[in-house]
Amino acid sequence: MSTSAPQPPAGAPLRARVVRAERGAVLVVPDADLGAVARRAELPRDGLLPLPDGTRTPPTVGDVVDVVGDDAGETWPADEHATALHATALRATGLHPRRTAVVRDSAGRTSLEQVVAANVDVVLVVEHLDPDPDLGRVERLLTLAWRSGARPVVVLTKADLVPDPDGMAAEVAQVAIGVDVHAVSVLDGAGLEPLRALLAPGVAIVVVGASGAGKSSLVNRLAGREVMATGEVRVDGRGRHTTTHRELVPLADGAVLVDTPGLRGIGLVAAPEALDATFADVTALAAACRFTDCSHEREPGCAVQAAVASGELPARRLASWRKLAREAAYQARRADARLAAEERARWRRITRDHHRALRGRGAPRP
Ligand SMILES: Nc1nc2c(ncn2[C@@H]2O[C@H](COP(=O)(O)OP(=O)(O)OP(=O)(O)O)[C@@H](O)[C@H]2O)c(=O)[nH]1
Ligand SMILES: [Zn+2]
Structure with a gap:
């Protein structure tokens, strides 16, 4: 300070x-x-x-x-x-x-999406090595990260619990195109140095990952003190942190952690460009499909299906892309419907105000 x-x-x-x-x-x-x-x-x-x-x-x-x-x-x-x-x-x-924005689909009826954190530089996508990493979840979180404009970095935790963490990291790296993947352990400190290098002064990071992935353990280890509560209620020498709780938490060396409740359980927001970034391999293949609007189901001349047939593209990868693309399309439709409803409500207000103004001036009722 x-x-x-x-x-x-x-x-x-x-x-x-x-x-x-x-x-x-x-x-x-x-x-x-x-x-x-x-x-x-x-x-x-x-x-x-x-x-x-x-x-x-x-x-x-x-x-x-x-x-x-x-x-x-x-x-x-x-x-x-x-x-x-x-x-x-x-x-x-x-x-x-805003340089970057982490957004989530808003539950409210009046706005389409909500910015839960601004100007985040690095999104740490945290996934455990034990039990086995869930590749679909990594792909989902990477899509969220790419959407924000921040730089995604994958952190695979609990390296001390598996015999070949580097081999597993290499497998995950295949689904994390253009993204650094680090296997780490907070128990023996393995793999933490490259992460510390990310924490330059002024850098803001967020940590996303499933419950139990090891997010708090990782952040606390990087910060050298408890900055992210591992339990529900945080208690320290000065009692509970409630009113003074800040969501931009100083880490080490001038970096900060964005730890906001809005980030927990974040939904995917429709963003075709983010899906293209996460699935750059699928996108590249799709460019060679005969039809530009190919859905890669059973169209003739589908380069994506051909790559699956030849073993070049894992079927799991295509299925994961399809699932996220459907979700994004669904959310885009819902956002459109909400926009249209808002527009109708706006016009109702305008017409009502107009009629009131007319009546106020003593004009004849319509
Ligand atoms: N062996 C081992 N255990 C770890 C490591 N990192 C985390 N753990 C354990 O994994 C469990 C979950 O870790 P947390 O840091 O609480 O996970 P989290 O992602 O913050 O979980 P939520 O707070 O529920 O979102 C705890 O029991 C940790 O002690 C690691 O590198 N090695
Ligand atoms: Zn196709």
């Missing part, structure tokens, strides 16, 4: 990073000192912040925002006890364009 945290020149906004988004406010740290004590910054009344192009968006964890203080020359508090001296809230005034 720095004592010489950057200070905005009087009047000029400070670039800050959102460590948690709340209703009406965000908790922020200076973008240049992600380990600093978080301060509260009020949002405009509608809870939205303007991007440079004028569109207004709700900020989320990881966002870079402009903040201004009410008192010119206010310093960032050096430690938690100093926050009382800085009771005046900052104000968030603008949102910087």
Whole structure:
């Protein structure tokens, strides 16, 4: 934690990073000192912040925002006890364009997808080596990672429990095209060095993977302290972490972990380009199919089916691609239906308001 945290020149906004988004406010740290004590910054009344192009968006964890203080020359508090001296809230005034965005299909009826984390640099796709890794799950999580725009890295945990971790890693690497695959063990520390190298200052990582994959063990080992709770409730010397819980957690060497509840149990969001990245082999083969809209089922001249027949492409791989492509198509249709419903609702409101305005002016009822 720095004592010489950057200070905005009087009047000029400070670039800050959102460590948690709340209703009406965000908790922020200076973008240049992600380990600093978080301060509260009020949002405009509608809870939205303007991007440079004028569109207004709700900020989320990881966002870079402009903040201004009410008192010119206010310093960032050096430690938690100093926050009382800085009771005046900052104000968030603008949102910087997102470099990357982890999105999930929104359960709500009003928006199509929800950004659960912004400006993530690296997505660690964590899967165990024991029991055997689930290749379909790795492919699903890689698709999510590619969709975000961040760099995916596969981490295979529990290497100490299997006789040939490197051989298994090589097999997984075949379904993780263009992605580094590391076999690691938190027990003996094997394979952790290349991961530490990823944790450069300012780098934001997220960790995705099934329950029991070893996400918390891995992150805590990388951080050298417990930053990700392995159980339900986190208890430490100062009691439960509730109100002060930040979702952008300092790791080592200036890197941060995005640990937000929104990331747990994340659904796949329709994204054909992300599927193309995950299944670059299938995509490349498909380019040689006779029909451009080939579904690779039983069309004549299907290069994908031919590759399966010759053993070049595992049938499992094609089945996995098909399953995710169907899901993506289903979600795209659902999003379209929701958009259409929103549009109808908007028109109903507009017509109603129009009629009210007419009546208000004493115009004859239609
Ligand atoms: N032998 C061995 N066990 C490991 C390793 N990493 C994790 N484990 C064990 O695997 C179990 C699950 O690890 P967690 O880190 O809690 O897994 P998680 O992915 O955070 O699980 P959730 O919190 O449920 O999402 C724990 O019992 C760990 O001790 C490893 O490298 N070697
Ligand atoms: Zn085909």
